[in-house]
Amino acid sequence: MINVLIADDHQMFIDGMKALLRDLPGIKVVGEACNGKEAVIHCQENLVDIVIMDVNMPEMDGVEATKALFKTNKNLKVLGLSMHRDRHFIADMLKNGASGYILKNTGKKDLLDAIHTLYKGETYVSEEVNKILLASFLKDSSKYEVNERLSERETEVLECIAVGLTTLEIGEKLFISKNTVESHRKNLLYKLKAKNTAELVNNAYKRGLIN
Amino acid sequence: MINVLIADDHQMFIDGMKALLRDLPGIKVVGEACNGKEAVIHCQENLVDIVIMDVNMPEMDGVEATKALFKTNKNLKVLGLSMHRDRHFIADMLKNGASGYILKNTGKKDLLDAIHTLYKGETYVSEEVNKILLASFLKDSSKYEVNERLSERETEVLECIAVGLTTLEIGEKLFISKNTVESHRKNLLYKLKAKNTAELVNNAYKRGLIN
DNA sequence: TATTCAATCCCTGAAAACAGGGATATTAAT
DNA sequence: ATTAATATCCCTGTTTTCAGGGATTGAATA
Numbered sequence: 001m002i003n004v005l006i007a008d009d010h011q012m013f014i015d016g017m018k019a020l021l022r023d024l025p026g027i028k029v030v031g032e033a034c035n036g037k038e039a040v041i042h043c044q045e046n047l048v049d050i051v052i053m054d055v056n057m058p059e060m061d062g063v064e065a066t067k068a069l070f071k072t073n074k075n076l077k078v079l080g081l082s083m084h085r086d087r088h089f090i091a092d093m094l095k096n097g098a099s100g101y102i103l104k105n106t107g108k109k110d111l112l113d114a115i116h117t118l119y120k121g122e123t124y125v126s127e128e129v130n131k132i133l134l135a136s137f138l139k140d141s142s143k144y145e146v147n148e149r150l151s152e153r154e155t156e157v158l159e160c161i162a163v164g165l166t167t168l169e170i171g172e173k174l175f176i177s178k179n180t181v182e183s184h185r186k187n188l189l190y191k192l193k194a195k196n197t198a199e200l201v202n203n204a205y206k207r208g209l210i211n
Numbered sequence: 212m213i214n215v216l217i218a219d220d221h222q223m224f225i226d227g228m229k230a231l232l233r234d235l236p237g238i239k240v241v242g243e244a245c246n247g248k249e250a251v252i253h254c255q256e257n258l259v260d261i262v263i264m265d266v267n268m269p270e271m272d273g274v275e276a277t278k279a280l281f282k283t284n285k286n287l288k289v290l291g292l293s294m295h296r297d298r299h300f301i302a303d304m305l306k307n308g309a310s311g312y313i314l315k316n317t318g319k320k321d322l323l324d325a326i327h328t329l330y331k332g333e334t335y336v337s338e339e340v341n342k343i344l345l346a347s348f349l350k351d352s353s354k355y356e357v358n359e360r361l362s363e364r365e366t367e368v369l370e371c372i373a374v375g376l377t378t379l380e381i382g383e384k385l386f387i388s389k390n391t392v393e394s395h396r397k398n399l400l401y402k403l404k405a406k407n408t409a410e411l412v413n414n415a416y417k418r419g420l421i422n
Numbered sequence: 423t424a425t426t427c428a429a430t431c432c433c434t435g436a437a438a439a440c441a442g443g444g445a446t447a448t449t450a451a452t
Numbered sequence: 453a454t455t456a457a458t459a460t461c462c463c464t465g466t467t468t469t470c471a472g473g474g475a476t477t478g479a480a481t482a
Contacts, residue, residue, distance in 0.1 A: 010294060011318040016227020019319075083221060108226040151458060164410030166438065180460050186440080187458095196468085197439070199375030201412040202421070210413070362428055377468065391430050397470080398428095407438085408469070 002119050003030045003047055007039040007065065008054040008081070017052065020108060027115065036060030040068050043076060050118055052111075053098070055082040055089045056208040063092045070097030077118040086207050087132050090125075092149075100124035150191060150209065157184040162201050162210050213330050214241045214258055218250040218276065219265040219292070228263065231319060238326065247271030251279045254287060261329055263322075264309070266293040266300045267419045274303045281308030288329040297418045298343050301336075303360070311335035361402060361420065368395040373412050373421050 033039035055062035080093035080101040117124035171178040194200040244250035266273035291304035291312040328335035382389040405411040
């Protein structure tokens with residue numbers, strides 16, 4: 001019997017997934033969580049084999065939750081799940097201990113394949129995810145890799161930018177000079193490969209850095 | 212027997228929903244659609260009582276699809292569905308013929324309540340949706356209402372802004388003068404109540420105008 | 423028919439963002 | 453001990469956006 005936990009911030013998705021897995025032999029949904037924190041707590045207190053983990057969640061996102069889970073329990077398998085076909089999420093999840101990744105626009109078959117593959121101790125990525133990873137690899141292999149993970153400060157600045165604050169206003173709010181904010185801005189543009197503020201916010205959404 | 216069609220752009224959500232409704236007496240999922248266009252076509256060719264319609268979809272969104280469906284078949288009931296708790300979507304759906312609305316963060320119970328209520332010919336909005344509508348009503352009742360619906364052109368410009376094009380570049384791409392683009396920009400800022408480009412993109416995402 | 427609305431075009435001046443340098447202190451990792 | 457990353461601060465000049473006017477056309481609607 002494979003014990004599965006579902007972590008997603010949309011109850012209806014959880015309910016649907018539970019119904020999907022309900023009648024399947026060998027699979028049992030033993031719990032649900034609407035954010036990363038709940039997922040981690042549940043796994044510490046109960047026996048869970050596989051966590052189906054959405055990446056974008058409030059409180060604690062899927063990447064952080066996976067990292068936390070992997071630290072305490074190496075036997076636990078995490079299956080990453082997201083709407084966005086963004087390579088950074090996929091890479092972050094796999095780097096931090098996830099054993100598989102599928103997109104929400106793939107269907108039931110891929111999900112079941114993934115669960116069974118993970119339970120055997122192997123890695124599963126759906127066909128589309130594989131393409132994304134391959135394309136990403138080919139593009140980056142020759143160049144030096146930029147650390148696209150944002151620092152705490154950068155994330156703060158990003159959030160301020162998104163709600164419409166100007167550089168000066170952000171400086172006042174965070175008690176730093178406007179020059180500093182401009183530096184963070186530059187680094188954000190670089191890291192998120194954006195040409196201007198509009199694209200910055202757009203890319204931040206695409207990567208789920210804002211919700 | 213209630214014949215249900217599910218329209219959502221995420222296959223996994225459709226599969227989950229199908230599983231959820233599978234074993235229920237009196238309900239039968241007779242079809243699925245991954246965009247508004249498919250939903251409309253399916254309803255023209257098959258007998259459908261209720262369409263569970265996601266708002267954010269490619270090709271043709273839920274609002275447009277509902278409008279189209281309502282023109283040809285008044286007996287058909289549409290249940291609006293979205294992740295975002297944005298009052299504009301809810302209002303747009305209900306104004307254009309939807310008989311109910313629920314959010315994806317509500318669970319199975321609300322969904323079933325909604326389906327049965329709609330089938331009886333009544334209107335259903337979940338508790339949370341009701342709160343949103345009430346708050347919206349209280350806020351707007353005294354003021355004149357701004358038509359926040361974007362024109363086609365404005366939507367085009369919005370999309371260009373989001374991918375990082377400048378006013379000049381947008382003008383070149385859409386074969387209009389930069390002055391015209393600036394006008395659209397101004398109207399967009401006004402309609403989406405944004406102070407600048409960053410907040411504009413942010414609000415557009417929050418309302419699901421970009422995906 | 424009159425009016426409203428979308429879409430187009432035009433202008434100016436101020437504010438903000440962007441490109442592009444450079445610099446220092448602290449901390450964490452190699 | 454050195455390096456790398458983070459966070460901080462500074463400057464200049466150019467480009468872009470924003471706020472604020474105004475105007476015309478055509479289509480749809482009341």
